[in-house]
Amino acid sequence: MSFAGDTLTVVAEVDDSGPCTADLAPHATYIPVPEGVSTMADLTVTVTGDVQGSTTLPGQPFPADAAGHTPGTPSAGWVSGMPGMLVLESYGDPTAPPVFESAQVSGSKVEITVSAPTGPTSKTLLPTLTLVPVDGSVSSDAAEFHVSGANVATAAGPIAGRPA
Incomplete structure (x- = not known):
């Protein structure tokens, strides 16, 4: 690189x-x-x-660590050229990423539901990327994400970019 x-x-x-x-x-x-x-x-x-x-x-119109984003916490961005697709960055064991369950548009937010991985983990905390297909019609108003689910920490923040 x-x-x-x-x-x-x-x-x-x-x-x-x-x-x-x-x-x-x-x-x-x-x-x-x-x-x-x-x-x-x-x-x-x-x-x-x-x-x-x-x-x-x-x-981005703001530094990466601004707008309420804390390094080491989840973030999200729209994937260029793939309509309705987000990439979710979370932190944890890269061999056992969160299990994606669903993503729905609700007003200006994309509600993402995940569950904690099953099985052994190495307890290594590294950035992990998960592609998240969003159900339903996605408009440019969808500018925030909210992650929740079983045995995972709730997180929210702005979505970088614009939907394709």
Whole structure:
């Protein structure tokens, strides 16, 4: 990974040493942004290597740690080009992420229900990304999220970006 000007370049390599399950589905990958990258300015992300592509992430009108968001607490953003899809960032064991149950639009909020993972966990706290399909019609008014569920901490905050 490298950063120059307003471009973050990530090299993606496909591990084809094992079997392929052929379950093509969208997924999210957490990439820590290098120190010194401003959340206030647009950022071009270019992926090179075995997988290639480029997109520009719009700058946010507030610093990442403002607007009531505390580092280490859940956050959410709309996924560009995938209507009705959110990416939910939570913190916990990356091998046992929260189990997504449902997401419904309720006024200006998206109500997300999750449950705690079952089975053993490593007690490692790292960022974990979960793609969340939102049921129902999503308008640009849906600007906040609320997460609740069995055995999970309730969280809320603004949704970054605009629905596709």
